Amino acid sequence: MEFYRAHVLVCRGTGCTASGSESVMEAFEKEIEKRGLSKEVKVLLTGCLGLCELGPNIIIYPEGTYYCKVKAEDVPEIVEEHLVKGRIVERLLYKERTAEERMRALTDINFYKRQKRIALRNCGLINPEVIEEYIANDGYMALAKVLTEMTPQQVIDEVTKSGLRGRGGGGFPTGKKWQFAKDAPGDVKYVVCNGDEGDPGAFMDRSILEGDPHTVLEAMAIAGYAIGAREGYIYVRAEYPLAVKRLEIAIEQARERGLLGKNILGTGFDFDIFLRLGSGAFVCGEETALLASIEGRRGEPRPRPPFPAIEGLWGKPTLINNVETFANIPPIILNGAEWFASIGTERSKGTKVFAIGGKINNTGLVEIPMGMTLREVIYDIGGGIPNGKKFKAVQTGGPSGGCIPAELLDMPIEYDTLTQAGSMMGSGGMIVMDEDTCMVDIAKFFLTFTQDESCGKCPPCRIGTKRMLEILERITNGEGREGDIELLETLAKNIKASALCGLGQTAPNPVLSTLRYFRHEYEAHIKEKKCPAGACRALITYEIIAEKCKGCGLCAKVCPVGAISGERRQPHVIDKEKCIKCNSCIERCPFGAIVKK
Amino acid sequence: MGVIKSIEELEKIRDQARELINLRKDNENKTRIVVGMGTCGISAGAREVLMAILDEIKKRNLTDVVVTETGCIGMCRFEPLVDVIKPNQPKVTYVNVNPEKARQIVARHVVNNQVIDEWVIPNI
Numbered sequence: 001m002e003f004y005r006a007h008v009l010v011c012r013g014t015g016c017t018a019s020g021s022e023s024v025m026e027a028f029e030k031e032i033e034k035r036g037l038s039k040e041v042k043v044l045l046t047g048c049l050g051l052c053e054l055g056p057n058i059i060i061y062p063e064g065t066y067y068c069k070v071k072a073e074d075v076p077e078i079v080e081e082h083l084v085k086g087r088i089v090e091r092l093l094y095k096e097r098t099a100e101e102r103m104r105a106l107t108d109i110n111f112y113k114r115q116k117r118i119a120l121r122n123c124g125l126i127n128p129e130v131i132e133e134y135i136a137n138d139g140y141m142a143l144a145k146v147l148t149e150m151t152p153q154q155v156i157d158e159v160t161k162s163g164l165r166g167r168g169g170g171g172f173p174t175g176k177k178w179q180f181a182k183d184a185p186g187d188v189k190y191v192v193c194n195g196d197e198g199d200p201g202a203f204m205d206r207s208i209l210e211g212d213p214h215t216v217l218e219a220m221a222i223a224g225y226a227i228g229a230r231e232g233y234i235y236v237r238a239e240y241p242l243a244v245k246r247l248e249i250a251i252e253q254a255r256e257r258g259l260l261g262k263n264i265l266g267t268g269f270d271f272d273i274f275l276r277l278g279s280g281a282f283v284c285g286e287e288t289a290l291l292a293s294i295e296g297r298r299g300e301p302r303p304r305p306p307f308p309a310i311e312g313l314w315g316k317p318t319l320i321n322n323v324e325t326f327a328n329i330p331p332i333i334l335n336g337a338e339w340f341a342s343i344g345t346e347r348s349k350g351t352k353v354f355a356i357g358g359k360i361n362n363t364g365l366v367e368i369p370m371g372m373t374l375r376e377v378i379y380d381i382g383g384g385i386p387n388g389k390k391f392k393a394v395q396t397g398g399p400s401g402g403c404i405p406a407e408l409l410d411m412p413i414e415y416d417t418l419t420q421a422g423s424m425m426g427s428g429g430m431i432v433m434d435e436d437t438c439m440v441d442i443a444k445f446f447l448t449f450t451q452d453e454s455c456g457k458c459p460p461c462r463i464g465t466k467r468m469l470e471i472l473e474r475i476t477n478g479e480g481r482e483g484d485i486e487l488l489e490t491l492a493k494n495i496k497a498s499a500l501c502g503l504g505q506t507a508p509n510p511v512l513s514t515l516r517y518f519r520h521e522y523e524a525h526i527k528e529k530k531c532p533a534g535a536c537r538a539l540i541t542y543e544i545i546a547e548k549c550k551g552c553g554l555c556a557k558v559c560p561v562g563a564i565s566g567e568r569r570q571p572h573v574i575d576k577e578k579c580i581k582c583n584s585c586i587e588r589c590p591f592g593a594i595v596k597k
Numbered sequence: 598m599g600v601i602k603s604i605e606e607l608e609k610i611r612d613q614a615r616e617l618i619n620l621r622k623d624n625e626n627k628t629r630i631v632v633g634m635g636t637c638g639i640s641a642g643a644r645e646v647l648m649a650i651l652d653e654i655k656k657r658n659l660t661d662v663v664v665t666e667t668g669c670i671g672m673c674r675f676e677p678l679v680d681v682i683k684p685n686q687p688k689v690t691y692v693n694v695n696p697e698k699a700r701q702i703v704a705r706h707v708v709n710n711q712v713i714d715e716w717v718i719p720n721i
Contacts, residue, residue: 003651003659005647007621040647061624062665063665084666085666085667085668086631086632086665086666087667125618125621125622132617133614133618135610135611136616137618257600257601258601259601265604266602
């Protein structure tokens with residue numbers, strides 16, 4: 001085997017690919033070829049490193065040097081300086097927001113130091129398109145171990161003892177789910193991987209599928225052995241083309257090497273996996289709707305029981321877990337249940353992957369041990385709120401979750417604490433909001449989403465969320481009425497109690513949690529016809545403070561509707577009738593003389 | 598690429614495949630060989646020295662070694678310079694290295710743990 005003195009890993013997750021990592025990779029290949037270094041330096045792609053905000057990201061080993069925002073034009077310099085002369089290209093290093101120094105290694109920076117990567121262990125380390133790289137990091141050894149050393153019941157006991165709970169939203173104990181599927185009568189059973197990640201702003205599962213597809217295949221085969229299934233299906237969204245491509249490559253390679261198919265590793269165990277692409281309906285993340293969609297029917301949920309573990313795909317007992325849940329299985333088998341249970345807290349074991357977004361400095365993907373506080377995630381790892389703004393709330397759990405206010409920032413992240421706070425763990429979306437965010441508007445945003453995605457099968461969800469949305473719309477338009485808040489609460493209670501599936505039952509959560517912590521904002525909208533955050537257009541007006549205005553005329557020039565007038569060097573005025581509240585004048589004014597009221 | 602028929606075969610493939618990702622793991626516990634690659638080093642033949650070291654590592658199938666480069670450290674008349682840093686041991690600097698010496702450094706110092714005193718930097 002060739003000895004390469006350096007590896008250049010180019011992140012080819014969706015984030016970095018979108019910011020141009022493909023051309024960076026090509027530039028490296030070309031430059032290295034041109035300089036005759038092909039036999040010394042290897043260029044390869046890898047999965048998401050987490051700091052998507054700073055892409056394209058690359059890492060050069062053996063030093064582990066992390067370069068961010070790399071452009072194809074930077075490549076000749078990196079090759080000349082770093083790979084030939086051994087000098088770090090300082091200007092492309094990551095700079096900590098709080099300090100002047102530039103950080104060389106990814107593992108040194110605050111964003112990374114506090115993380116613990118189990119589900120993401122291979123993301124950013126291996127090339128997901130080469131099965132040998134997965135095997136090199138003990139890939140498929142967990143499958144080998146269960147097939148030769150463990151009985152199906154022992155496998156389930158190990159998963160149960162680990163305390164792993166579902167990472168897709170519900171948080172149901174994984175071992176229990178496996179036990180139900182194993183105990184269900186029947187010769188034909190199925191394992192299904194739920195890769196229908198639909199929360200706005202969430203990309204945990206996508207990153208795992210893109211960065212380490214084999215871990216999901218291996219875990220599904222282990223699950224198949226444990227419950228007695230011989231076939232598995234991965235349901236993944238067609239909007240994740242890169243994840244689909246990497247899964248296709250992985251399945252093909254695993255079949256070629258006999259790690260899927262008949263008589264795996266000579267043990268007589270047969271298991272194969274097939275892909276099914278979803279068209280991006282949010283409701284298909286609900287397990288019964290997902291199964292209907294795999295069967296080729298309309299993606300609509302049905303009442304449970306019977307649960308899928310008893311009557312699932314084509315009426316057969318079916319085990320459904322989400323991508324991240326599966327990604328935890330091989331390490332649990334290899335390192336033991338005690339190891340996994342030692343991470344996290346009493347009632348929430350292990351780690352959780354979060355996609356942090358919104359008003360935060362380090363947008364990206366993080367994996368943290370359970371029990372870390374929201375403050376640590378948002379400030380220590382996420383780097384805090386940009387532009388010196390104040391933190392207002394963090395939304396977890398997507399459209400099914402809720403907003404958690406600043407008072408609860410020191411709450412540890414656990415399934416139960418989040419639920420008590422009126423939110424939920426969900427699949428791991430974490431959207432940070434600052435003082436400029438209107439909480440009524442946020443509730444409206446999420447309800448618009450669920451209303452859009454409601455499949456329409458049950459009236460509480462189809463009609464109820466529509467009525468709630470109408471009320472929110474009139475509140476944000478300044479037409480809120482006395483009694484609207486109470487009406488929202490009654491509707492929410494009834495929808496939660498009567499909707500058919502999880503989508504409908506949790507749809508009112510964003511409204512309920514914002515009502516719980518930010519009721520005064522609703523009241524201000526309704527009674528005073530004011531939006532305290534200055535976000536709802538119908539409720540704000542723009543004004544020029546005469547004392548501060550120098551009459552420079554810049555605002556008048558930038559106004560697209562000619563609503564600003566005034567003599568040169570004299571205070572200007574805004575015609576409120578003409579003003580369309582586009583905010584251009586505020587952004588342009590060099591003296592801070594324009595205010596929203 | 599064939600079918601992996603047994604656990605033993607999987608383990609064998611894993612052990613071979615480890616070389617693929619070895620360079621990305623545990624680097625703090627490996628021997629580091631650093632070649633001076635400033636303009637002075639390159640013009641004195643550091644590139645050939647580097648190639649000889651890589652070739653020797655490949656031939657001997659060494660997995661616990663990393664090779665990096667560095668810039669000019671000011672002793673241009675002694676170039677090519679090669680540092681060998683074993684874990685938990687002080688750095689040893691060799692001077693006026695040529696490809697033949699480089700191969701010997703790998704064989705005698707890196708593999709057999711014997712510092713080659715006569716090539717080490719003089720106390721000037």
